[in-house]
Amino acid sequence: MIVILDFGSQYSELIARRIRETHVYSEVLSYRTTAAQLQQLQPKGIILSGGPNSVYDPGAPVCDPEIWNLGIPVLGVCYGMQLMVQQLGGKVEAAEKGEYGRAALHILDPTDLLTNLPDNSIMWMSHGDSVTELPAGFHPLAHTDNTPCAAIADPTRHLYGVQFHPEVAHSEAGAFLIRNFVYHICGCEPTWTTEAFIEEAIREVRARVGDKKVLLALSGGVDSSTLAFLLHRAIGDQLTCMFIDQGFMRKEEPQRLLRLFQEQFHIPVNYVDGQERFLKQLQGITDPEEKRKRIGAEFIRVFEEESQRLGPFEYLAQGTLYPDVIESANTNVDPVTGERIAVKIKSHHNVGGLPKNLRFKLVEPLRKLFKDEVRQLGQSLGLPEEIVRRHPFPGPGLAIRIIGEVTKERLEILRDADMIVRQEINRSGYYPKLWQAFAVLLPDVRSVGVMGDKRTYTYPVVLRLVTSEDGMTADWARVPYDLLATISNRIVNEVPGVNRVVYDITSKPPGTIEWE
Template sequence: MTAAPQKSPVDLPADASARVDAASQSSRHPAIVILDFGSQYSELIARRVRETEVFSLVMGYTTSAEELRAIAPKGIVLSGGPSSVYETGAPVCDPAIWELGIPVLGVCYGMQLMVQQLGGSVVAAGRAEYGKAPLHVDDPIDLLTNVEQGSTMWMSHGDSVERLPEGFVRLAHTDNTPEAAIADHGRHLYGVQFHPEVVHSTCGMALIRNFVYHICGCEADWTTAAFIEEAVADVRAQVGDKRVLLALSGGVDSSTLAFLLHKAIGDRLTCMFIDQGFMRKGEPEFLVEFFDQRFHINVEYINARERFIGKLHGVTDPEEKRKLIGTEFIRVFEEESKRLGPFDYLAQGTLYPDVIESAGTNIDPKTGERVAVKIKSHHNVGGLPKDLQFKLVEPLRKLFKDEVRKVGRSLGLPEEIVGRHPFPGPGLAIRILGEVTDEKLDILRDADLIVREEIRDAGLYNAIWQAFAVLLPVRSVGVMGDKRTYAFPVVLRCVSSEDGMTADWSRLPYDLLETISNRIVNEVKGVNRVVLDITSKPPGTIEWE
């Protein structure tokens, strides 16, 4: 997203709007629609398309051709998926999609489905192909323009195309896959057996740009200025003359949302900062001063530390922690809003990855909807009580984290806020494994501060997605001052990422690791050991709970 000018927003056709995620709150047509067949990469495809400054949305694979005609995207992408096209109950798209005259790109399963429905054949591969493979380009134009000969592409498939449908030609192959990229140029139908959206595919973005710009004819109008203009209009249309209460945490998301809402509705916004006792050291005081005194955005400070810690007494299950904290947040908002209100709307900084992880990615073959196979609940999503007394305002719900940062900078949010590392809504409560106590919170606050101070002093803060400490619910033997200790270990978690959906552990200099370890052990009472988490996401998650 950039600050380039854009066209006026338009409304989604009424007969198609129900099929778009109802929570998107976007008045813009998606230029590219991704039909989701259950792939772990479906949202990543949307993410990559947006990197070309073209707006995309993920929709269920049961979206009909008629609904797509009403939405009128310039291109359609069929995602990959875990199924085989010949499995009983395998997901299929409306075959009338091929006759819409809209360019279609099938990725992996999407390509196999295209081949099967158009009269070709797909069989179990003699040799499954997973991981990196060099691509041998047979037709270096159109879809594969600027895709280098021998470039690496990421493979993940057990089936392969045996016979192409009439009108299709081969564009590329690999050593194990004869039909790695195919096309029916006359109907603008394309398929690739690899995943151009993943970072391992070295020329993947070149292929995506070819499809988006040259084949679909999209314009680069998904910009920061465009989003702000549309979001402000959407908020004003949704809220009218009502008042909005914002759940302000001080993180990048809620802070950007505060600036966006203040631009949209001015003094009808009230930010309520609830100090639940799980914040980092010195943050409550900093946040109130920052918003209220420096930027004159109304902030109501609520000290609810004892209330929250009491709710978590004896609780060790991470999912229960998140839901208790999320529910208690809403309860406090409800109570305080009666004192300050009335308020009709509650604003939250929910992002697209929050929705993805809370909803799961499996697809019900009967309905085409996502089924709730959850990784974890996010406090903005999974913890909401059924008797919620507010209507929700979530204008950032379709943005990825890096897009939120760009929006924040365009709105004038200072770098000291917009450049901050992500911090979970439940705070330190989910970085303390097991029961949360005042003693453990004090230990973790001190350890976490040391981690952040040393990362900043080393000039690495902006090069790392997140850097924090985790406190484990075990003790180990140590020796300090010739005396035996029996104290907690602290885990150092530092990761690099682009959008939080995948992550890799950060390779910090040994001298820096040594400094962090020495400071924590010597300065934080109750800790005698520091360990390093070197797990990527997946298979792990960034947070431990």
């Protein structure tokens, strides 16, 4: 295992994902994790993440200095490198000129950490401070035109640092550097595989639930479907799947879900029609956080009611993933102060929206996995391609793709527009090339149009097509103009109440994939 100590970087989980791509398990822990605690975990290596602070800021986060004496290889990334330098007697100062974006890495020592890295590789920089004096025992491995110490090493103590971010896709040789650290320096072996995860997850689920019954919140997406297959393999008839139709699903999706699971997979599903009660919860509600929390709380209430009818159940299973947890800022909460290191972006209905008096014990075997890992898991478990490759769909469904109050009329408009988007994306062959493709309705905005020589004053629809590897970062998709034109023409001609279609060309960051 490789441990990542998180100093508040939005990329900490991306480091974990890059390590897992080498088939080595990684886990993100708080920077407050002590050397003694790390020693108990017996990791083969430690990575210190970047962070928003300067090491000389009052109250800047620091790690236990005994970590340097554990004999475990350490790699500091950006802030992590600067902290290592400062704690070991070097000097970090504000740079005369910050360095942000792409920079060529000029290699001085092509061994050890930088083995097989091409000289002048482009790396991604994001720092305003620089190392001006190295601690005793360190020497520079590489520099950029603006940063004399872009990579450093004390090979005797197995301590390394890089000023750039090797984990991001913009760093051309970043994957090679990570592999060097994981394999060459830490001596890890590629044992973190899908098959190994299945065995471990089944063992943990059986140990946790024993002979008790488990209720699964099934949505029909790749996450909950994969979880259903995994739990069915682990505990068989102890699993009860329940699908709650909250009224915010895509057109014809509830029927498709029931048909697939009951007729094709032979996994029984209890259907609950909750459309009216969920819609009532959102009457007059426009704030997206409040929408998510109300939907999450209502989900639990429905589960509790239905479980009494079907149960009793002690455990509730959810398809919570790592990005859900990260964006809800629940990974790095100090147990004493309750301080959150990362800034909360949005609450996920199955993370931030759960009530404190939850009656169930949660079973979340997927909460340490990224979306691409779940897809691999689903394939190994035998899920059909149409589910494994299905685009992510938010738990609150179309309720957070209507910007403003959710009503029946607005849901029908969005369902029809969304269906056209999916049909044309599939017809064009672009579906597998995209991370997500959907429509957003702006019902509180109206624009003037002309249809059939008559003036219209109706809603715009936003088209959102993005590419991504893991949902942590994303970019707008450069699809052919003809495809956009076809989608736009169909929506304005076939969906009553819409007279304008616009295309969102915002990346993540600074935006998010969803609008709410």
